[in-house]
Each structure stands twice: as structure tokens, then as C-alpha cells.
Amino acid sequence: MSNNLPEQSQLSITGVAPVRRPNRRTFLITAASAAGIAGLVAWHPSLAAVAGGGASSGPVTVVQFSDAGKPIGKVTIPRVVRSDAEWKQKLAPISFEVTRQAGTERAYSGSTWNNHDHGFYRCICCDNAVFSSDTKFESGTGWPSFWQPIAKENIVEINDGSMGMERTAVSCRECDAHLGHVFDDGPRPTGLRYCMNSAAMRFVKVA
Numbered sequence: 128m129s130n131n132l133p134e135q136s137q138l139s140i141t142g143v144a145p146v147r148r149p150n151r152r153t154f155l156i157t158a159a160s161a162a163g164i165a166g167l168v169a170w171h172p173s174l175a176a177v178a179g180g181g182a183s184s185g186p187v188t189v190v191q192f193s194d195a196g197k198p199i200g201k202v203t204i205p206r207v208v209r210s211d212a213e214w215k216q217k218l219a220p221i222s223f224e225v226t227r228q229a230g231t232e233r234a235y236s237g238s239t240w241n242n243h244d245h246g247f248y249r250c251i252c253c254d255n256a257v258f259s260s261d262t263k264f265e266s267g268t269g270w271p272s273f274w275q276p277i278a279k280e281n282i283v284e285i286n287d288g289s290m291g292m293e294r295t296a297v298s299c300r301e302c303d304a305h306l307g308h309v310f311d312d313g314p315r316p317t318g319l320r321y322c323m324n325s326a327a328m329r330f331v332k333v334a
């Protein structure tokens with residue numbers, strides 16, 4: 128997501144129409160039936176997490192957070208599954224494009240890239256807590272950037288070879304929403320840069 132391509136489109140860093148690529152579930156099912164789950168898991172460790180977490184409809188284990196931003200504890204709950212039509216009804220167009228179709232909002236266009244308030248971020252789709260202001264930093268990219276998620280259980284990281292780049296996509300563990308990508312050029316202590324989309328998250332201000 129950090130590149131210098133022209134910003135011609137609201138939805139795509141390349142200035143072309145949003146890419147309609149098969150969603151990960153389709154990919155996983157296809158890959159799984161072709162190679163078998165065991166082969167898939169052996170192929171890439173991050174896919175193991177996805178497969179192990181229930182790639183389609185199985186329960187997921189996440190850390191829940193109160194609206195004061197405090198961890199309540201780990202819970203195993205049903206994965207949130209809705210049809211595209213249902214998501215479309217619930218979400219603003221840009222949030223739908225980002226979360227359900229792996230889109231990218233235009234740099235500096237979102238509501239929280241420059242947010243310095245204390246609080247945390249929930250998935251716009253399902254309210255799963257995903258990032259905290261405690262780990263937010265100035266990346267200069269125009270996207271809200273963090274050096275770690277609020278709880279590693281709450282997100283999924285997966286190889287993303289789309290758009291001619293090798294990246295690691297980050298999605299919500301609870302509902303599969305695409306949130307952004309993670310890169311290894313971040314600050315200490317992790318050296319990671321979670322480059323997220325404002326449109327994929329809802330900020331909860333904590334006094």
C-alpha cells in the first residue's frame with residue numbers, strides 16, 4: 128500500500144477499477160480440494176491459522192474488549208457470516224469495497240490516518256477489536272498504521288500475491304473482513320507496519 132502511484136481512484140492504488148479477485152474463502156476451498164487441507168497447511172504457515180480457525184463457518188477464538196478498551200478474555204464464538212447483499216446493506220460503499228472485496232482506500236482519504244485520540248479500533252463489520260492507539264504511529268503513508276494488533280488472536284495474516292506484489296494481507300478473525308496489509312519496515316519494538324484502511328475500522332474513543 129505504500130507506493131507512489133497516482134491517486135486517481137477512491138478505491139484502488141493503481142487508479143483502475145477495483146480488482147474483483149476471488150475471495151479467500153473461494154481460494155481456500157479450491158486449494159483445499161485440489162491439494163487437500165494437509166498439503167495446504169504445509170504449504171504456508173499463515174494458511175494453517177486460517178484453516179485451523181475454520182475457513183468457512185467454524186467457530187473462532189478471539190480476545191474480547193470492553194468499550195473502555197480493556198481485554199475481557201478469550202471467547203470461542205461462531206464466525207460472523209453474511210451474504211454480500213447483507214454486507215452491502217450494513218456498510219458504507221467504501222467500507223464494503225475494502226472489507227468484502229479487498230479494496231484499498233485512497234491515501235489520506237480515510238477518517239483515522241491522522242487520528243491521535245486515545246482509544247482503539249473495532250472491525251467495521253463485526254466489532255471485533257483489532258488495533259489500539261497505543262501502537263499507532265506516524266507512517267507518513269496516509270493510512271492508519273500500527274506496529275502490532277491489539278491481540279494476535281483477533282486477526283489473520285495471509286499471503287497476498289494480487290496486483291503484482293507479494294504482500295501479507297490482514298483480515299478480521301471473526302468475520303473475514305479485509306483490513307489492510309502488514310509490512311516489515313515498521314518501527315520498534317516489532318519492526319512491523321500494519322497498514323490499515325480507515326474504512327475497515329470503527330474508532331472507539333477512550334477517555
Ligand SMILES: [Zn+2]
Pocket residue numbers: 250251252253254255299300301302303304
Ligand atoms: Zn470483523
